[in-house]
Amino acid sequence: MQTEELEMSNLRHTAARATAAKIIDVLVNNIEKDREKEMLKLIDLMEKYMSGEKLDIDYGKVKDMTCNKDCALNQYLNRLLDELDPNVVKTTVLNFGFEAMLHGTKTIRKMRTVHNCNIPWLILMDPTSACNLHCTGCWAAEYGNKLNLSYEELSNVVKQGKEIGVYFYMFTGGEPLVRKKDIIQLCEEHHECQFLAFTNGTLVDEAFCQEMKRVGNLALAISLEGSPEVNDLRRGAGVYGKVMHAMELLKENGLIFGTSICYTSKNCESVTSKEFVKLMVDKGCRYAMYFHYMPVGNEASLELLPTPEQRMYIKDRIREIRKLENGEGLFTMDFQNDGEFVGGCIAGGRNYFHINANGDAEPCVFIHYSGANIRTHSLLEILKQPLFMAYHNNQPFNENHLRPCPMLENPEILQRLVNETGAKSTDLQSPETVEHLCTKCEEYARNWKPHADKVWAETKVTPKSYENYAKRDK
Secondary structure, X not given: OHHHHHHHHHHHHHHHHHHHHHHHHHHHHOXXXXXXXXXXXXXXXXXXXXXXXXXXXOHHHHHHHHHOOOOHHHHHHHHHHXXXXXXXXXXXXXXXHHHHHXXXXXXXXXXXXXXXXXXXXXXXXXXXXXXXXXXXXXXXXXXXXXXXXXXXXXHHHHHHHHHOOOOEEEEOOOOHHHHHHHHHHHHHHOOOOEEEEEEOOOOOOHHHHHHHHHHOOEEEEEEOXXXXXXXXXXXXXXXXXXXXXXXXXXXXXXXXXXXXXXXXXXXXXXXXXXXXXXXXXXXXXXXXXXXXXXXXXXXXXXXXOXXXXXXXXXXXXXXXXXXXXXXXXXXXXXXXXXXXXXXXXXXOOOOEEXXXXXXXXXXXXXXXXXXXXXXXXXXXXXXXXXXXXHHHHHOOOOOOOOOOOOOOOOHHHHHHHHHHHOOEEOOXXXXXXXXXXXXXXXXXXXXXXXXXXXXXXXXXXXXXXXXOOOOOOO
């Protein structure tokens, strides 16, 4: 019976993907056709394929916004179709949209029940610790320039990931584009997966753009700090100009890219200004990933931590930018302040985890502690090892999702989890004790708590129909 069910599931998957591919072909190849009509077909396909799954999606509202030419979402989608390469559109919709968002979601939910542990939606990997820049305060620089995951190791992670429903993979480092050839080969070998590389942008050239266009399943997130002066102060003279040139090349070739922005006490207003957002949209950026500065490392500067007032401003401003009805044309994500939409902390495999260039599996890209390595453990063994299970059993770390992190807003929790599980520092240059790390966060956590608690008490929170938390005795 199980075999028959699996065969039927595979048939439904194959048929749905084929249907989606046909609709996309019409969208990208027949510009005179009614685009909205074809987009509605994709939404209907999604609704049908995900029938029976607990999803908090108002399909009717999505359809209305998609068809409303005065709506920011409609304008955003049409701009994508006008400006992106057809193969890139088709491959991205099929891989990110269908495989990762739909098929992957269904699979990982089953796997969470089967294995009783966190199963991630995406995996973040460092192909290398090497980088062509030496940015001030970069956490990745702690690992030095000599660590690399082999192509076989990277590919094996993806192979194992697909077996449990993971079809989305991100690369950081170091500078992942030091490994351009291997990344493109991964895109070719795992052609049904979607990949994204966080990059400084300086290694993007015409030849690489042509390769990206050919495979279709690689997107970029380019690091940017704000103005030319601020950016180059941290990253080096002339880097801002190189980034602008990279964006121009990517836009000319119809490729998908966005920005990766670390906001601090020094740049939080400049990187969210209307002028900055408009510049990014004009350059062809489709999304902006905003990351709260984390005081990781023995030499981390506490002066860069945003004040409570600055963080409140950031939260409200980023939400304003991404409004689907009347936003500013850039899809923004705020990984510290969007906890209400994803159920708190997403690390420890709950929605993602990190593999560094030494193969160490870390619960988060900012939490440099581990008890397992991909060279000695399978993905499922990693997800079931003590530190990851401690994440699984303790999430959410705070019922107030504006205080989601076990380090930044709840430092006593990370300290306890690391000590209880015996996890070791993965920093090979300057190991930092968990006590040292968490002590740096205590004052910040105290100062942020009353502001976050006040806002949360005033927030109308709708319970999610599906939450991937461990079952607890009440």
